[in-house]
Amino acid sequence: MIKVLLIDDHPIVMEGLKNLLSRQEDVTVTGCFDTGKAGLQAIEDLAPDVVLLDINLPDINGIDLCQQVRKYDKDVRIIALSVHNERPVIKNVLNSGANGYVLKNAVGDEIIMAINAALKGEIYLCRASRNIVSQVQEGELTEIPKITRREKEIMIKFATQFGLI
Structure with missing residues (x-):
């Protein structure tokens, strides 16, 4: 039986993941947590095989959480x-120790494929993430931006509206 632990702060995402995973005969959800701190403690206590991890949590980002998990557990698979869907974000998450990256708008089968691939020792990227990572663009950021793309859009709209740019 594959033990999966969920860490996500969105209840509807959590319910969807539990529903998807409950349909798999060889998978059991060992716990659901909405903060990185609680999830980290649960990884220690419950020893899951796989962790499905939202990279935007209220108390810690997924990159830092992956690094913390890897300090004491090299074997747990992190997806x-x-x-x-930015290339630098995907690459930084993988470099921090994740075994896979799945966009939340991917189909459920991709999560199952990610779990199976990670358990085989493979790095899994959903179809859209593979396309993003394979397309290097000139002038591309190499670090994760300090603000999100949406925050940048809002700032530009605000600055334009008030004649700042």
């Missing part, structure tokens, strides 16, 4: 779940 990052995110709405962020």
